[in-house]
Amino acid sequence: MAIEGATTTNVSANSKLKDLFIEQLQDLYWAEKKLVKALSRMEEAATETKLKDAFATHRQQTKEHVNRLEQVFSSIGEEADTTKCPAMAGIISEAEDLIDDTDDGSAQRDSALIIAAQKAEHYEIASYGSLAQLAKVLGYMEAKNLLGQTLEEEKQTDMLLTQIAESGINYGASMETENI
Template sequence: MATKTENNTSSTAAASKNNTAKTAASNTNPDSNMDQNMKNSSLHKFFVDALKDIYYAEDAIVDALQKMQDAATTEELKDAFEDHQLQTKKHVSRLEKVFKLIGETPEKKECKAIVGIIQEGEEIIKSTEEGSMTRDAALIIAAQKVEHYEIATYGGLAQLAITMGHEKAADLLEKTLQEEEETDLLLTDIAEMSINFDAEQED
């Protein structure tokens, strides 16, 4: 009888230990638990849909920035577009990490907003004189329209990620948001330093 009691005690202890280990493992990754619970929620579906939208947008912006760099007049603006193109490629990779963190496969969905903004930028190139400061001034405005769309998108997505408990994803989205804001300020500085004034002197 004593042996049976000892066996029961051992089994109970082992089961308790296993349950404790499972609980500890679960607590180390709260994002996964949140993802599982919210997987079918309307907010989660909207969040994923918006990620697909900006994922498409970032990829399209990489190509657009090359065209803007080629069309720019001043070396300063060419360099700014080149730097942001490299940064945008990092943003694409960062978004892929966000998808994985929330248990989703990276996919693109056509972003009609960015398509329209990019088309507007292409029209600017066609309608301004090559080698002019007016073209550079106009390109900066076109680029900032892209930045403002991204700032609004990443700002909203970061807050949604926080709300849903996706802390690691939120950190990545906020990092991109900060970089987009810095680029917007840089473009303003470039315009105000000389390009706008030089453009005003052109016939």
């Protein structure tokens, strides 16, 4: 039974929601750690300078996101631990396939990299938004604030990637022809 506008004053310390929250934190912690490595490969594979710079910047932000997640674990009295994130593993695998399946130095590859990066961003936006809400319900206000801070950064990165795609990369890819 859902309680509209429920507050955090009577949340059980061993609630099922807390278990879910911790499991999802562990999932996101794994995802962010793997994304740091994947962003290096994406930066190397990108052609357009703006895109390379965006990947480099976001890799540094993602390292901070890992640190912030460690702060979240600490703020709720839990040890930082990971659980493999099948969603991010799939997104990273797809990004690697896109790199392998596109021509080096092509706008098509840059378009593909933006698509892969935005898939990761959208996953992270959904995860951080959901976890911030759970943290609020559980009364973990420091965790909520830390998660919310990262959520805003993920949204900004997503918007930047859209701007980069619209700045000419997608159009450039539409002008490239296949070698037959």
